[in-house]
Amino acid sequence: MKELFDHDMLITDCLTTTGKTVAQNLKAIIKKDQQVIRPVENPYHRQGGIAILFGNLAVEGCVVKQSAVLDQMLQHQGPARVYNCEEDATKAILNNQINKGDVIVIRYEVPAGGPGMREMLTPTSAIAGMGLDGSVALITDGRFSGGTKGASIGHISPEATEGGLIALVQENDQIKIDIPDKTIELLVSKDEIKTRFSKWKKPEPKIKTGYMARYAKMVSSAGNGAIFKDTI
Secondary structure, X not given: OHHHHHOOOOOOOOEOOOOOEHHHHHHOOOOOOOOOOOOOOOOOOOOOXXXXXXXXXXXXXXXXXXXHOOHHHOEEEEEEEEEOOHHHHHHHHHOOOXXXXXXXXXXXXXXXOOOOOOEOHHHHHHHHHOOOOOOOEEEEOOEXXXXXXXXXXXXXXXXXXXXXXXXXXXXXXXEEEEOOOOEEEEOOOHHHHHHHHHHOOOOOOOOOOHHHHHHHHHEOOHHHOOOEOOOO
């Protein structure tokens, strides 16, 4: 806050619980170690820690922690390796079934698909542990924790359960990721995508009775807050 204050980036006349304004609280603060709180003139990263990517694969956007992506993975294109749950993808990684250059696709790990939306630190940790974080990307309509690193792109929206394009990705489809350009594309023709859409059917719910079945039917996408819709 002191760094922002010194560069006129805060509204400082607000009263705080100390009985003083923000400006009065910050006036006497000393920045002791500028390697911890980096100065505006010498930031750790010229952009924010996350980036929002758009493209035909994520018309409503998706999220990547770009500050944790290795330079060589900021731009990547490779064949899709498709999994419909976190466990299957993790098993493939640990069993050496993923090749350098691949783009792992994990789908249906969304509020309506889980049901619930687990964080997927396990497969991203496995990628790093297998020494693949410099050559393999992972995309998902699910979410990650703050501990995720590498080219791990989450919250693909629209989600697979909503018939988003991620639901139509097939093995070995080429996927192109360009984090500096903020784009993510499935390199499949529009005619082929149209054909796949005509054949796609929403999977049967994993849980068919009880409250969780009701939740899966009523919950909206994470991009819309994962709130309940008005009707089932």
